[in-house]
Amino acid sequence: MTSLGNSSSTGTEYIVRVPKNTSKRYNIMAFNAGDKVNCSTWTQARMERDMSNRRMYGEEETPEAGAGSEFGKKQREEARRKKYGIITKEFKVEDQPWLLKVNGKAGRRFKGLKKGGVTENASYYIFTQCADGAFEAFPVHGWYNFTPQAKHRTLTAEEAEEEWGRRNKVVNHFSIMLQRRLREQEHGEEEEEVAGEKGGKKKKKKGGKGGDLRIHDLEDDLEMSSDESDSSGGEDGEGKSKSKKDISSKAKAKKKKKRKGSDQEGLEDSDDGDFEGLEVDYMSDESSSEEEEPEKAKPNKGDDVPKGIDEASESEEESEEENKNEEEGKEEEEEEEGKKTPVQTEKKKKKEKESSGESDSSEDSDIEGETASALFMAKKRTPPKRGGRGSAGSSRTGSRPGTPSIDNAATSNTLRAAASKLEQGKRQAATSSSDTPAAKRLKMEPSSQSPSGKSTPQPASGKSTPSSSDVQLTEDAVRRYLIRKPMTTKDLLKKFQTKRTGLSSEQTVNVLAQILKKLNPERKNINDKMHFYLTE
């Protein structure tokens, strides 16, 4: 600091001059103290006006003559502006910000914005001391506040919103920018033809990352173990490994930050409380980065879940199909047999479905399964009696005749009997597993005729008839429903809920099956589902 004149104990006097006609305009360049700017260390500096706002003021330039111009356009525009009182502000070069570049390309950059209102109420003067000891005062023309500009990559508004949306999924926020940079580098490497520039840029980026120690949070953290790491690879590796470690690394980073904090451009230094709410990954030695882990976890989980319920869903789908085709005995047989006896199978199915969380449909499908099985059972009784009554390709019915035992068992209407029947049926039907659904449907249709014809006495016998206390699940009720509109078995079952009718689900199923057989409604396939309806 230069001393301002000889000072004796009493004091000294200096003449103050205010020079006139100075060709130079004095301005103030203000830096924030925290930026630690020392002009004496500057080796080279360039300064220019930032003209990027010019286009805001410049209006659309229409050609004034020749092609595209209109006669009298200018006058009309002016008249119009006057009429509406539109006053457009001029673009004053004087008020434009400054761009200051210090120490060339690799140095710092500053933007200087003009501070308004400086010369309104008071004037600032710069007092400099001349060689003769007198002071010269120059008025300050303008005051510019210079702020350093970030050289590290920042996110645009869209990118920032994107990252914000992912904040709950991303565990390690420190490596967000790092990942972006790596991605970019990969892109750059792919386009090697334009490599010349890009290579330079990449290197610059890498070097920039290594060199810009002070600007970015992440880089400070990355550099916890080495001050100059020129290779971004090293940094990356460190970054990843760093992110694994916990508080110790953060503490180190904090220390580093404090040391280097001086050059940070106004970014807040990390305080102790900053790390409290951060999510920390487990202390594992995985080599993959944190960011990918949650993403990996997600697909894994996704995989597991479907796997878990795959079997159940398969069974469910199959059971639904059965209901669609109604007594699609084949599939049901196979499926059921594939696992266990129908009773147990269905119970199991129920359990599986419930455990897999598809409880909403489990009940229905369960009931459906039972309905189907019940219907199937009934149907199965009759084909053997009929003999080869089914359509020509029905090997199932063809295979029936050879099993008089089934006929005998037909009298019992419990599910267990049905199970045994099914087992036998399945063995015979195993060969015909390749039936097409169409064929099955054909089969079923004629075969369904038979139950209605022949089996009237049977449903009434043996089977646990519904208690007469049930008011709702009656043939009349079902008939009413079916007359009104076509319904699937599912729909019907919904109408007669177990809570309301007082029946157990099994009973409901059985009774409904009987009623349907009695009514023998017509079928229609709507939306791939078999609907019943009556017309009267």
Next chain:
Amino acid sequence: MSDKGQDVDLTRAKQNTGVWLVKVPKYLSQQWGKASGRGEVGKLKIANQGKTTVSFSLNEELTVVESSGETASSVRAPREHPFSMQSVGGQTLAVFTESSLDQITIEGMVVQRAECRPAVQESYVKLKKLQIEESTKPLRLSQRLEKAVTTNYKPVSNHTYNVEYEKKKKEEGKRARSDKEKVLEMLFSAFEKHQYYNIKNLVEITKQPVIYLKEILREIGVYNSRGPHKSTWELKPEYHHYQEGEEDEGTME
């Protein structure tokens, strides 16, 4: 592009030249502006007894305050102005100058900030009073007139402007149709200058009756009823070759 991107002269910066930044009241800077000769305005006294005190005293001749209205002599600017010194702590201030030739120079760093305060004396108080009076005066004033103003508008049988207008119209007469060839020539030369014309403008240029002109225009031109150049006529595409910035003659086909 900007021609202001220049290297900054850093010589003084490297020398670490220090300067003071002083805030000076308006009236004082006004007085300073009246300085004559070499620009000497006063003296700066720095005393170092224990505390460093700085004070500025204005030269005698500059204490005369100009004021509108009242006589100037009664009010004078104070002479003594102690400086209140302040630190530069929160900011790093540098001074740079812009020369008329757009040369930017760093003049130095601010090492001390100060405020120039007038010593509170009677003269200062009076001065301030004067200033306040002046500033409170409204810019506009309502004044009551004794007599109504009757000199502006007098009844006239026919305004002069109207008379002239009618005369002009009579002279000109109705627009006469000239030969088609001539009209076309005029039109083409007009369309050389601008691409789009309003029918009224064309009427004025060619001095032709509107109907006749429209007929001709329909032959060679097209009417834009919509778009950026609304309700204007332009030549048909085959008649013009407009190139960017160049004017070409429309050819007749």
